[in-house]
Amino acid sequence: MDEDDRPLFHEEHRLFRRQVRAFLAKEIVPHHPQWERDGIVPRDLWRKAGRAGLLCPTVSEEDGGPGGDALHSAVVIEELARIAASGPGFWIHSEMVAPYVSNFGNSQQKARWLPKLVSGEAIGAVAMTEPDAGSDLRGMKTRAVRRDGGWLLKGQKVFISNGQLADVVVVAAKTAQSTESNSISLFLVDAASPGFHRGRNLEKIGAHAQDTSELFFEDVLVSHDALLGEEGAGFRQLMKGLARERLSIAISCQAKAQFAFDQTVGYAQTRRLFGGKLIDLQNTRFRLADVKTELVVGRSFVDDMLRRYLEGHLDGNTAAIAKLWTTEMLGRVVDTCLQLHGGWGYMTEYPIARAYIDARVERIAGGASEVMREIIGKTLP
Numbered sequence: 001m002d003e004d005d006r007p008l009f010h011e012e013h014r015l016f017r018r019q020v021r022a023f024l025a026k027e028i029v030p031h032h033p034q035w036e037r038d039g040i041v042p043r044d045l046w047r048k049a050g051r052a053g054l055l056c057p058t059v060s061e062e063d064g065g066p067g068g069d070a071l072h073s074a075v076v077i078e079e080l081a082r083i084a085a086s087g088p089g090f091w092i093h094s095e096m097v098a099p100y101v102s103n104f105g106n107s108q109q110k111a112r113w114l115p116k117l118v119s120g121e122a123i124g125a126v127a128m129t130e131p132d133a134g135s136d137l138r139g140m141k142t143r144a145v146r147r148d149g150g151w152l153l154k155g156q157k158v159f160i161s162n163g164q165l166a167d168v169v170v171v172a173a174k175t176a177q178s179t180e181s182n183s184i185s186l187f188l189v190d191a192a193s194p195g196f197h198r199g200r201n202l203e204k205i206g207a208h209a210q211d212t213s214e215l216f217f218e219d220v221l222v223s224h225d226a227l228l229g230e231e232g233a234g235f236r237q238l239m240k241g242l243a244r245e246r247l248s249i250a251i252s253c254q255a256k257a258q259f260a261f262d263q264t265v266g267y268a269q270t271r272r273l274f275g276g277k278l279i280d281l282q283n284t285r286f287r288l289a290d291v292k293t294e295l296v297v298g299r300s301f302v303d304d305m306l307r308r309y310l311e312g313h314l315d316g317n318t319a320a321i322a323k324l325w326t327t328e329m330l331g332r333v334v335d336t337c338l339q340l341h342g343g344w345g346y347m348t349e350y351p352i353a354r355a356y357i358d359a360r361v362e363r364i365a366g367g368a369s370e371v372m373r374e375i376i377g378k379t380l381p
């Protein structure tokens with residue numbers, strides 16, 4: 001389906017898409033191979049993206065943002081997928097960090113961070129996962145203890161996207177010694193705080209332009225103002241944030257699958273074998289017909305999820321269904337598409353090879369498929 005034919009999107013979104021597309025073509029596409037080698041994108045890109053209106057589309061005008069809606073967010077996510085950008089981590093910044101501040105921050109926290117997140121002066125990250133606690137967040141060990149003047153944070157996080165660049169980190173920490181859901185609180189930690197250290201930019205099998213870090217909190221003293229929302233509300237806040245995160249992943253995976261399909265159709269139209277073209281073999285057409293069918297089904301499913309979100313009733317269970325189905329679908333699609341490229345599909349100079357590798361994390365990050373099945377399974381009678 002042509003992007004311009006999607007009934008959910010209006011003229012303003014179509015115009016925005018064209019602006020985003022032009023920005024990415026100029027500011028990301030030519031540099032992306034170098035950033036993949038560097039393992040990170042330059043900070044300057046964030047400021048340019050901020051100036052071009054790509055960051056935090058849904059932050060209200062009152063809070064210093066552009067006042068767009070989830071469809072503007074979807075446009076940025078989809079266009080990044082359309083060029084197979086493995087970095088920058090705009091969506092974590094825009095779809096996770098900024099909403100945490102908008103939804104749960106007090107007026108001082110909003111005034112301090114939102115305008116800078118919108119302009120790209122400050123880069124955001126979310127730190128939940130620890131070396132021994134990912135799916136089982138209640139098992140986290142990072143603690144925040146009340147002290148005169150604020151909270152003392154001690155612990156370690158891992159796999160944190162944007163961790164090398166982040167100026168502000170939404171940190172999940174235990175504020176009570178239990179595994180009850182009210183034992184976790186969220187903090188907005190300024191990366192300039194004494195005791196905050198960045199560890200390695202971890203070497204991954206894919207998503208090479210995206211920095212992914214260890215973070216260390218060695219008795220980081222933050223003021224009372226760093227607590228985001230109420231003490232003990234962290235788990236509830238994370239669940240709300242995760243619904244949006246999972247919708248964003250679903251939007252991205254749908255667009256990434258479309259990218260893999262487009263690449264493969266193009267390849268099959270030019271690849272010659274047995275005196276004809278790859279696209280003319282019945283097997284190729286059948287396999288691509290299956291992929292196209294998944295894409296058409298997925299498009300209407302993802303747009304329905306977006307509509308639910310816009311109307312304010314995308315619940316956590318439905319977001320889990322969206323994450324599970326689209327990430328598994330992307331896995332099937334990139335595998336089929338790589339196969340149709342033959343040996344060239346295994347060569348990283350071909351976009352499908354990178355798409356295949358980059359897709360693998362989607363079934364893990366943001367909640368593994370098994371966790372999604374647990375969530376969905378709990379709704380069964």
Ligand SMILES: Cc1cc2nc3c(=O)[nH]c(=O)nc-3n(C[C@H](O)[C@H](O)[C@H](O)COP(=O)(O)OP(=O)(O)OC[C@H]3O[C@@H](n4cnc5c(N)ncnc54)[C@H](O)[C@@H]3O)c2cc1C
Pocket residue numbers: 092126127128129130131132133134135136158159160161162204207212361364365366367368370371374
């Ligand atoms: C590239 C990348 C970027 C990431 N970015 C961030 C980030 O920015 N911020 C952040 O906080 N985290 C981030 N993560 C962490 C990510 O969310 C976790 O890796 C994920 O939630 C899984 O946690 P884990 O790695 O600890 O695996 P574990 O929790 O140890 O799970 C191992 C495996 O156990 C299985 N499993 C888990 N739970 C169940 C269950 N209930 N039933 C059956 N099987 C189960 C699954 O197969 C799972 O994959 C990122 C991870 C990666 C790889």
